[in-house]
Amino acid sequence: MIQKMFFQKLLLLGVAAVFMTMCVPPEQSDADADAAEFARLDSIREVRCPRIFSSAAEFYKNRDWEATVRAYDELTDLGCDREEPQEVYLYYAIAYEFMGKFDSSEFVLLKGLSFLPDDVKLRTRLVYSYEKQGKTSLQMDELERLAYDLSPEDPKIKIDLAELYREQERYDDEISILEELLKLQPDNDGAQSDLAYAYELSGRDPLDIYKNKFEKNPDNISYGLDYADKLVFADRPDDAADVLKQVVDIDPSSKVALRRLGNAYDKADKLFAAAKAYERLFRLDSRDFRVAVKISEVYVANQDYSSAYNWADKAVNISQEGEAMGAKANVYYQSFNFCRKSGIISTDDRVVATLAYQLFEDAELKGYGKYSTAKKWLKDNEVLYGPGEWFMADDVIKERGYVKAEGECYKWVSERLDQEKGR
Secondary structure (H helix, E strand, O other), rough: HHHHHHHHHHHHHHHHHHHHHHHHHOOHHHHHHHHHHHHHHHHHHHHHHHHHHHHHHHHHHHOOHHHHHHHHHHHHHHOHOOOOHHHHHHHHHHHHHHOOOOOHHHHHHHHHHHOOOOOOOHHHHHEEEEHHHHHHHHHHHHHHHHHHHHHOOHHHHHHHHHHHHHOOOOOOHHOOOOOOOOHHOOOHHHHHHHHHHHHHHHOOOOOHEEEEEEEOOOOOOHHHHHHHHHHHOOHHHHHHHHHHHHHHHHHOOOOOHHHHHHHHHOOOOOHHHHHHHHHHHHHHOOOOHHHHHHHHHHHHHHOHHHHHHHHHHHHHHHHHOOHHHHHHHHHHHHHHHHHOEEEOOOHHHHHHHHHHOOOOHHHOOOOOOOHHHHHHHHHHOOOOHOOOHHHHOOOHHHHHEEEEEOHHHOOOOOOOOOOHHOO
16 A cells, blocks of 8 residues: 555656646757847847947048047947948048057958958058058058059059069069059050169169060050160160161151151261151151251261252252251351362362352341351351452453352352352
């Protein structure tokens, strides 16, 4: 009996235990707790974030930087940076910059970049922060990341990086980035100048810049002209002429190329070739008397007075400008100096000297006084065919009323000196 009662009590206790276990709520998991907390914070953020964003914008607009920083502190603490991380961390950092706290700006930007590692605006701002703190190496690293990876099409970043390389005397790196910049902006004269200077500082020949450009683009006339100009400036006119011949072959109608080709030959003392280049130029515009004058000057320098006279005479026929008359007079003057013998002034010399003097006067009447010194010399040194010479002339000359230069050295002179003008 006692045993039966024992088993009944034991059964009753078991049932009670099961009943009690069923009534106690199950213990909550960690995941459920986190979800509940997130839900609670989301509800807070839904209300608070728009208000704080509005306050931060207002503080920023009013340039209250300390209040702006406090607002962004609260935004990030609440997790409000999830929606617009770039905006939050960019203006957060700028507020610190205005407070002069560039180390804090750096900290904020690095945090923002942990969410947006490829954000160009944040990294550009970080460059500025590093610059203000004198962290040159880090500044350079960020500029390189931007210039070569994140924003390769931005010329300003390349310019900034080139300047930093220059400051750090890293000239080979400066050359590389400037070459990249010129791919974006081929007509950037400043970059071209900086590149040439970087070449010079690195011990390399700046002409290689222009040479490489032209050789890679042989049909680009502008590159050829630039290269030729630099060669002339470097006192290499022969090489310049070779380049300009290539340019003229590409565009035979280029007046600029032909003019520079003539100049290059002139500087190389290849006067006959210079004259021929200018003659080709004249054929492109046969009304340009100044080209005819230039051709005459080249032939004078080459002591080909016959050709010089023909071109000077052509210039006078095209234009009655004083410059053309002066060029023709100079042919006579230079030939006089070439043909006369030391200490002896022949009749032919006097005739040619007087033809030069008369044309110098005509040029001055037209307002062209370039040869006034030569004109004065002729008069002061009594080399003209004047009244005394006319008086002493033979009867044949007096009767016909003119005199001509007839010697071998002046056989090209066809113009005569009339008696009326000679008196």
